[in-house]
Amino acid sequence: MISGEQLPRRSLLWLIACQIAVMLPHLERVPLWVVMIYLATALWRLQMFRQRAEMPNKWLRLLLGIAGATLLFISYGTFVGLEPMVALLLVAAALKILESIRERDGYLLVFLGFFICVTHFIFIQTLPATLYTVCCTGLLVTALITLNQNPSGGISNREPALAIKMLTLAVPMMVVLFFLFPRIGPIWSVPSSSGQGKTGMSDFLRPGAVTKLGRSADVAFRAGFSDVIPANSALYWRGLVLSKFDEGAWRTLQWRELPVSERQGVPPEVFGDPLQYRVLLEPTQQRWLYGIAYAKSPTAGVYEASDYRLGVVNPVEFQFGYDVTSWPASVLQPNLSDWRRRVETEFPKGINPLTEVWVRDLRRQYSNDRDFVGALLNYFRTQPFFYTLEPPEILSSDFVDQFIFNSRRGFCEHFAYSFVAMLRMVGIPARIVAGYQGGEVNPLNNTVVVRQFDAHAWAEVWMDGEGWIRVDPTAAVSPSRIEFGLEAALEGASGFLSDSIISAYRFRGIRVLNWMRLRYDALAFGWQSFIVSFDSARQIELLRGWFGEIKVSWFVTLLLGSWAAILLPLMLWLSRERSVQRLLPEERRFVDLCSRLEQRGLHRPFGEAPLRTLRRVREHLPEGDPLYGALEDAVANLYAKASKP
């Protein structure tokens, strides 16, 4: 074996460190045994490094490879999909550590490492993830440097320092590429997220569904307002409209259930001051978006359904940003079609007999729809109803009877469910709306941060001439929920955030920490809305703003020109630095004086010592020439000052 081909011993340590570092972010999405393989192969390789173990032979390695692939298939049940693919890559890299003997194996490991770094971005693009990847890149570059340097010598900080310098020099290029490099859409697509990870709301509502969300402080979305943020009690983020009652659960009307005439919604007449904001939705794996009614979005790909909610065609797999304009004062659907009226009043008869009797009695007292609604709300308000995150479970089908007359303890969906059911029993069109209510205002960047525990369900009631109006029975029971949020409404009751024990949100009582939390949230919002969601549309928009109309030829010129503009000075600077040493200021002065001598026709030959130059020049310069004095000073200045040890 030629020694030059061998993997330098100290590179190995860096390479193993790199591999572990790039694998760590994938911990949450690969089976634990993949990590075990990593640790085992790293350990084995280290033992080989210490001459304590042999490299496994060809057959054993082959066996390990096959075993890894088989285990993966057993773990995931398929090779199709992002997670199995990434896991396969990780297993391959882990096994590669074991047989890395030669220098080219080292290069392979480094490039595998870069690739694994990139796969991380498929799943997550947050600021911390990016910073972590930058660190990994630094490690990988360090490993690459050690592969290219004298193999002897121990671990020193010279290589990391060089790596940091190299990456810093690459920053201008990165910025240019970020803004100018054409963004090409994905060429292929891989089915992602094998079923898991649907967070937040689901598209049907069963009692207890929203309650679960009350335990989590995960961010659902952030909304950055361009102007004043409305009061908390007006922040009803409409997500789903649940018009259909099916087997004990409320669900949305599917598109194919709509008659052709109903499929196209009629945009309402807008009036009042619009609200402008941009929503940055965390991945939900669902097809609906959130907005304050009546909401309209100019963002490409966002459509408006006939019940005035916003939606997208494909599930939101990554953070998704969209602009919204809302007119809260608009009248939604002033005229109700017969079909719509029939659907929105449908509720199975006979399953809640007690309630049916009771509402029919009440309806006799209040024939006016508005009065009837008021009476129902008053009932909630005056009777001992409780708002709680831990309601007793009602499993029988007569949910409304049980809730209204028996348990009377519930979360928002219990109230919305019963309320809408009661209205439908007397033939008033009503439906449940699910979404979020309120949110935390971050004054640092004028955004509202909406978390999972802000999830809420309320009702919409159709009134003649007024269209669909929002009625929130929860507000009748617990007004503080609407004005101050869930935590205030529960007042320390158990259950709140019980799934997010260490969430920073819990520590916002401490002022500094809270400020830091808000600051970080503002930063994250900026990162997401300016960096991550910088797609080709925004790129073109930005470049148009800078340069006007864009032609392809011109764009290519700009791209290449900017590369040259960055790389050439960098190259020059680097080559200057490499040319032995840069001039000291005193030396610069001496050189300047020499070039002035040159102008007078007095050339200093290469290598001539300064005192000799002085002696020679004195004869040619007139008596008392200031140039001679300056030169004399410069020489003394250059050499008389002892260097500091």
Added chain:
Amino acid sequence: MPVIDLPALIDRAVSEIGEVLLGKEQTVRQALCCLLTSGHLLLEDLPGMGKTTLAHALADVLGLSYARVQFTSDLLPSDILGVSVFNRDQEAFQFRPGPIFNQLLLADEINRATPRTQSALLEAMAEQQVSIDGASRPLPELFFVIATQNPMHQSGTYALPESQLDRFLMRLSLGYPHFEAERELLQRGALPTKAVINRTMTSQQLLAMRAVIHETALSDSLLRYIQRLTAFTREAPEFAVGLSPRGALALVGAAKTWAQMEGRDYVTPDDVQAVLAPVIAHRLIPSADYAGDGEALVALLRSQVDVIPD
């Protein structure tokens, strides 16, 4: 410490030596510079060029106790270091010091001795002590070796290895005298040095001068110049072996002395250039496909490295 007028003392010494060694002022200065830097001196030249005369003159003018050893192929280490002899009266061995226990040892025609004897001397030069019969004996505080040698291609010589050449601070050659100087020499005949040369300085003065020289300032720019010089010898393909750190240190030391001899308390590239060839030429080894010798390499070095980087 008394104030020492170093340049004046040196000038006097140079003129004294000039009485016997005509027209070789620059070489004499370089030789004095070498001794002031506490370095050993190697004089290399053909027979009859005045090597021994210079060595004698230096010893006289500095007022040092001195001994001369003519190196031959049968010279033994004990002939230089000394030997223990049995004293009958005291019934014990008594050490009889060799010529090396003088302040100045003139090793004439060093390359005629066998390597064994050469290395006995060179060890003493490096460590300033000798070990005889298991006891270390220190050499005088002022200890110089002036060795002379004939060019190596002469018959009956053992060339000094590079490692031992490196122990000499400078290697000087005298060369043929100038036309004028030679005529004067022929006119008056050779003079015995003892008769002509007066002692011009004391040992205390010599030690004081060393202290002064030690204080000479070295600027960043100058150190960088020296580093560029050394770097060039290590990188250029003409050099088989570059200058060692000991060589670079020797260069700095000699340049400091030269600066003081010129009456300056700081070193400039002029000083470095003045001592460059004697200090480094014998330490440089040309690569196999380079035709020139050490001197040619120094010339190459000077033509390639400027005092200020461009």
